[in-house]
Amino acid sequence: MQSADAGGSYRDKLFYTIAPCAVMCLVGVLALLTGRISAHNRKANRHSQIAFKWFFFFFLFVSTELALESNPSDHARASTIFLSKSQTDGQWSRCVPPVSPGPPMKKYSSCSTIFIDDSTVSQPNLKSTIKCVTLAIYYHIKKRDSDRSLDIFDEKLHPLSKEPVPDDYAYVDPEHKHIYRFVRTLFSAAQLTAECAIVTLVYLERLLTYAELDICPANWKRIVLGAILLASKVWDDQAVWNVDYCQILKDLTVEDLNEMERQSLELLQFNINVPASVYAKYYFDLRQLADDNNLNFPLEPLDNQRAQKLEAISRLCEDKYKDLSKAAMRRSLSADNLIGVRHSNAVLS
Structure with a gap:
């Protein structure tokens, strides 16, 4: 028996948000009509105005809630x-822990040594990102x-593949290591980036929401493959062709991949845009997922080479910010409102 609380709460939240607002809006409309019919009665007229205000505010509230909760892969605040x-750990005892238990070994900085990880929102660590994305897929299943x-x-x-599919293939949930091995093989062979893995997860959740599907043992490989296929074409400058995936999964046909890509795009309603705010939200939520499951990003001591690399990146960002500030000064400054540009200190973390 699968837990329906985790995924069902998403739609239940929408229902319990809309239902009371719809009732109040209906009451407001009835009161408004009653007030108009009894326009000669001042009291009824005043009640109709109040009811109209309630109707308006509840309409705005419902619209805002729908915009935020409709699809987290489209809205950064969801x-x-x-x-x-x-x-949702209420039934955690029935689940197999995806990672080995026990306290994680952490490295702490000292006066002589600083430990940092190279993963940033613009350049995530590939291995750690794939582990987190596959762990997210594991929880979906x-x-x-x-x-x-x-x-x-x-x-x-x-x-x-040409190997026969087991009879119980639709009933046995895959382990996290099996999902990781499948995705890692594709990313390694196709030389895909960590950003592509994050976009893959965005497309996967968008597909599940738009098409009202569930990722399960019977379909997880093909759904993940379809999401990777689209993400690699949209995100990477040098896209991987469908025939290249047939070289990785040698028993696949190009016609099968083309049909899966076409249907995936239709299910996504051809919405393959990923705003920067949504991408950043998924990145930081993946890091939160890693912390919750003891999947720590690798920490390495800060040596001279890495320090110079960080300094070069910081200087590049600072120069870019200065150029943007100068351009903004030329466009917006006037004699009546002449203010200097405030430069914030760069903080390396």
């Missing part, structure tokens, strides 16, 4: 689905609502 699933799927993603109907 919580990611995978993080919500990972934090483990805490799914049901087994809603489509034939194009069914591995029994469209196998990825």
Whole structure:
């Protein structure tokens, strides 16, 4: 029995948000109509104005809630689905821990040594990012609502290899290491970047929400493959062609990949745009997921070479900021409002 609380709470929150607002709006409309019919009555007229204000404010409230909760892969202020699933630990005892238990070994900075990780929002660490993305997929499978799927993603109907699919393939949840091995193989062979992995997760959650699907043991490989295929074409400058994936998964046909890509785009409603705010939200939520599951990003001592690299990046960002500030000064300064540009100190963390 799968936990329906994690994924179901997403739609339940929408329902319990809309239902009371809809009732209040209906009451407001009825009161407004009553006030107009009894326009000669001042008291009723005043009540109609109050009711109209309630109706207006509740309409704005519902519109805002819908905008924030409709899809976390489109709105930066909405919580990611995978993080919500990972934090519902009421039935954690029934789940297999995706990582080994025990206290993690942490490195702490001292007066003589500084430990930092090279992962940033613009240049994430590839290995750690893939581990976090596959862990997010693991939680999607483990805490799914049901087994809603489509034939194009069914591995029994469209196998990825010539090896026979086990009879219980649709009932046994994959372990985190199996998902990681599958994704790592694709990223290593296709030479994809860590940013592409984050965009893959955005597309995956967008696909599950738009098409109202569940990622389950029967379809997870093909859904993930379709998301990687789209992300690599949208994000990377040198896109990987479908025939290249057929060289990695040798039993796949180009026609099968083309059809899966076409249907994936249709299910996404051709919305392949990923705003920078959404990308940043997924990056930091993946880091939060790593901290919650003892998947620490690798810390290395700060040596001269890495210090020079950080200084070069900082200087490049500072020069870019100065150029933008000068351009803004030329466009916006006037004799009536002449203020200097405030430069903030760069902080390396």
